Amino acid sequence: MPEYTLFTVAAVVLVVAAELFWLRTGIFRTAQYWVSIAIVFGFQVLVDGWLTKLSAPIVAYAPGRYLGVRFPWDIPIEDFGFGFAMVTLTVLLWHRLGRQEER
């Protein structure tokens, strides 16, 4: 497996595991989280699409370091795992800190 792909899978697994075995906020059972992540993915397509567009890329990806599948537009599909891990981790921490705030 290419390295960026491997790192992405690892990041997603680690974030999900952090929730299930450590943070236990319960956000994966809420509509609030899934609706939010769907909206975030929608906007990721716009922003990431601009960053990765092959006609004038802001970020260039090395061939062989990712699967080579770009969808939609020119977005390497790994980027969605990257985005999922980053936003989910932040929401998990935010949630967890909020619970402490209320105590």
Add this chain to the structure above:
Amino acid sequence: MTDHWQYLLLMAACLLVTLPLEFALRARVYRRPLRLLAALLPTVALFTVWDVIGILRGHWSYSRRFTTGILLGPVPLEELVFFVVVPICGLLTYEAVGTVLSLARRAAARRERSRIDA
């Protein structure tokens, strides 16, 4: 000239577009700065480490034309801004969706009560 600001301008646009969520949909993310900072720090740290590894191992590179050229070690300033801006946008979305869902639930409960009363 403006080309060099492209990545930073894109990040500014993300903040601008999501800003109304803080007020119109009562996200209250910026108004809890300590909690925001505490939630952001681990995310920024971990993803900066990933970015450094990605850059050093040649997974990706950044256009010199579309970035300012300001580097912190191997990491473009824009990437650090990205790791702050995108999680903030995510939190604003999450809290705004929470507001909308709880308003919808309250409205449904009100309808249910008035149906029972009638």
